[in-house]
Amino acid sequence: TVLPIILGCYLLSLNKIKVDFNNIYLISKIKTITIPVNKIQNISKKSQNNLMIIGARGIYGLIGISMDNYRCNIKDRSKLVAIELNNVKYLISCDNPNEFINTIKSLKHD
Structure with missing residues (x-):
């Protein structure tokens, strides 16, 4: 009975983050x-x-929803990045949060 929960969490856990120009x-x-x-x-x-x-x-x-309505997929709580859109918010973790944020901000200005 616990196996489906463990399998579901494994399949939904964040594997990687990719970024292109768009x-x-x-x-x-x-x-x-x-x-x-x-x-x-x-x-x-x-x-x-x-x-x-x-x-x-x-x-x-x-993995889930935070109390302030972020959709969360977090592996490392010390490296959190919040991404806010008009209708949805994401809270994720990545290896280099500062570099990731600077990359996205530079893409937004191009």
């Missing part, structure tokens, strides 16, 4: 979320303070 791709084992760079309202580094998530917590990270 989009950010949040890639899991079974799903890719595409975020158009020109639709991003705000991108910033977040702290892990008061991070409350409704969803799965475990060896694959934190």
Whole structure:
């Protein structure tokens, strides 16, 4: 009975993040979320303070919805990046948050 939950978390956990000139791709084992760079309202580094998530917590990270309506897929709580669009917000972790944010901001200005 626990195996489907573990398998689901594994398949939905963030595998990698790719960026091209137009989009950010949040890639899991079974799903890719595409975020158009020109639709991003705000991108910033977040702290892990008061991070409350409704969803799965475990060896694959934190997957679910935060109390302030971010869609979360987090492996490393010390490297959080918030991506805010007009109608949806994402909270992810990446290896180099500052470099990632600077890249996206430079793409938005081009």
